[in-house]
Amino acid sequence: MHHLKFAPSWLRFLIIFLLTMGILFRFSNLDGKVFWQDETFTSLRISGYTANEAKQQLFNNRIVGGESFAQFQGANPEKSLNDTIMSLAKQDSQHPPLYYIIARLWVEIFGNSVTAIRSLSACISLLVFPCIYWLCRELFNVPLSVSGVAIALMAISPIHLVYAQEAQEYILWLVTILLSSASLLRAMRLEDELAEERQKPDLFAIWSLYAVTLAISLYTFIWSAFVAVAHAIYVMITAKFKFTETVRTYLLASLVGFLAFMPWITIVIGDFFQFLISADKTITQFDLIPIFPFLSMQLSRTFFDIDLSSENPLGNLIALSFLILVGYSIYFICRVTNYKVWSFIITLIVVPVLPIILPDLITGSIRASTEPYLIPSYLGIQIAVAYLLATQLYNGSRSRRSFWHIIMALVIICGLISSKVSSQAETWWNKGMNYGNPQVAQIINQSNRPLLISDALGNNYGNVFSLSYLLEPKVRFLLVNNQKIPKISDRFTDVFLLNPSEAWGKIIEKKYKFKTDIVYSDNYYSIWKFTKTRNLRRRNISSNNQLPTELSTKQTILP
Structure with a gap:
């Protein structure tokens, strides 16, 4: 791989440009999405x-205002x-x-x-970029070319942009995966280089770093345990399934990492057994998707993420194109690299995703909420594609190199377009059950004096909190316990009911003689709008004219 050691100036400038764009996308419109x-x-x-x-x-x-959620x-x-x-x-x-x-x-x-x-x-x-550089440097032993292309791809990857703009732990988990993986490869390389000298202090320091980064990864996201399993399989493969000194040292470092995580593991296990013996189990409804279309869609989202629905022929074509690119990248890296290189990538892609896929193979469907668990697979796929592109830019005939230049340009264009659209969007696929909240908020905000009624059952609790960020200060919330019949004041012009059971909604409708319209509905929840009948409205207007002082006194919680 001597030809990969130094990247030409145009590639260096391209990497810097894409890195700059990736940083700008990450900090753009942070408060714009749901x-x-x-x-x-x-x-x-x-x-x-x-x-x-x-x-x-x-x-x-x-009745409370939106400020009560703060x-x-x-x-x-x-x-x-x-x-x-x-x-x-x-x-x-x-x-x-x-x-x-x-x-x-x-x-x-x-x-x-x-x-x-x-x-x-x-x-x-932003820590992803130096970490991916270190990982590729340890894996391929080249200073820039593969590492630089990997940095460029991750900078404009729409899937990484999604988690870089979310208030959740997943982007930190990616950083810890990179650090633990790079420190593992570094430790194993030093084991080989220092096999004769046995410079214990150097080896002790790097294996200690692996133990620390593994513990940090576990304390970030519990699914890191399966990344550790992938590391263990990789170490055994490189040792040809022999109990070598490297294997013994790895097992000791891993044991230290897991022992550091034991205080939290005991809490997790205790909660699990408490759940098993508890009679109060909540059944959560999940959006199920066929496994292979789901995996194809997620693979494509690593590079391109605009309308990849199965009903869109262009989306299917793009998904198929990236499926071919990824498949060939994995084949290529397995064919031309040492087993110590390709086995690391394969285990990183396959092992962490197996616990998700295998249980769902029986039903043929997978939960749509499992996307973050695929982050290690995204990483392995991007490294494989980066290696393919970095090598093919210089290999073969001129026409072959031109072909791969075009492929790389298309990948970059897809990433830039996706990142631009995603960073400026008001909502995105990862918002799950709250994808339609901007539309719901627009409907409610159009009313003069709206009241939103909700209970805390199911997902309603989280939906109310999410909606509170989009609703205007004039909106008031009547939050009830256990679907009690709410007392609705006459001063509200429009009354909205968030995702009620049909029985509860009908009881409210009958008691107040409301006319009911479902103004929003999707796969997750619905919004009912109650409108007073004409006779009742006329009576309420008369009552309001006679008793303005009494109403203002009773509703002291309202401004």
Whole structure:
């Protein structure tokens, strides 16, 4: 790979340009997208409150304004950093605390705004670039070409942009995967180079670094355990399944990393057994997608992410094109590189995704919410494609090189277009059940004095929090407990009901003699609009004219 050691000046300038564009995309329009349910849970954890505490204080059959949610959406003087950790341990132990600790400290400095909390992920995403450089340097032993192309691809990758602009731990998880993988490769390379000298201090330091980065990765996202399994399989493959000194040292370093994670593992296991013996189990509805179309779509989103629905012929063509590119990249890297190179990429792509795919092969469907778990696979795919493009820019005849220049240009154009559209969009596919919230907010905001009624059952709790970021101050919330019949004041011109059960909605409709219209509906939830009948409206107007003082006294919570 001597021809890959130094990149020509045009490639260096291209890498710098794409890196600059990637950074600009990451910090562009941070507060423009829907602050969706999972992000509101992040802010809730940062606040130190549990979901039960928030429900008890908000969903108590009173009318409140949007400002009432602020207490549970960011750092506040009533709760400390220890409360943040304890709220995770009590109700959300599948999310380890590292990211939330960092986020709590971050918002204490920069504030609780959407821009502030998302800027943390955007800043963390910048660490991806030096980390991918180090990983490619250790894997391919070349200074720039492959590493530079990998940096360029990740800078404009729409899938990485999605998580770089989200108030969640996934972009930090990517950084920890890169660090632990690079430190592992470094340690194994030093084991080979220093086999005769046995310079123990150097080896001890780098293996200690692997143990630390593995522990950090586990404390970031629990799925790192399967990345560690991929590392273990890779070490065994390179050792040809012999119990060598490298294998023994690796096992010791991994054991130290997992022992450091034991305090949180005990909490996770305890919560799991408590769930098994509990009689109160909540059944969550998931959006199921056929496995192979889902995987094809996610693979394409690594490079291009605009309308890849199965109904769109162009989307299918683009998905097929990138499927061919990725397939050939993996074939190429397996054919031309040493097994110590390609086996690392294959294990990184395959092993972490198997626990997701295998259980769903029986049903043939997969949950749409599993996209973040594919981050290690995205990484392995991009490294394989980067190696293919970097090598083919210089190999073969002139016509062959020109062909690959065109392929690389198309990949870059797809990434730039996708990143531009995604960074400026108001909502995106990853917003899940809150994808339609901008449309819902627009409908409600058009009313003069709107009232939004909701209970805390199912996903309604998170939907209300997400909508509160988009609704105007004039909107009031009547949050009820256990679908009680709400007391609706006559002073509201329009009454909206968020995702009610049909029985509950009909009871309210009958009691108040409302006319009902479903003004919004998708796969996740619906919005009902209640309008007073003409006779009832005439009576209410007369009543309001006679008793203005009484109404203003009773509704003291309203401004």
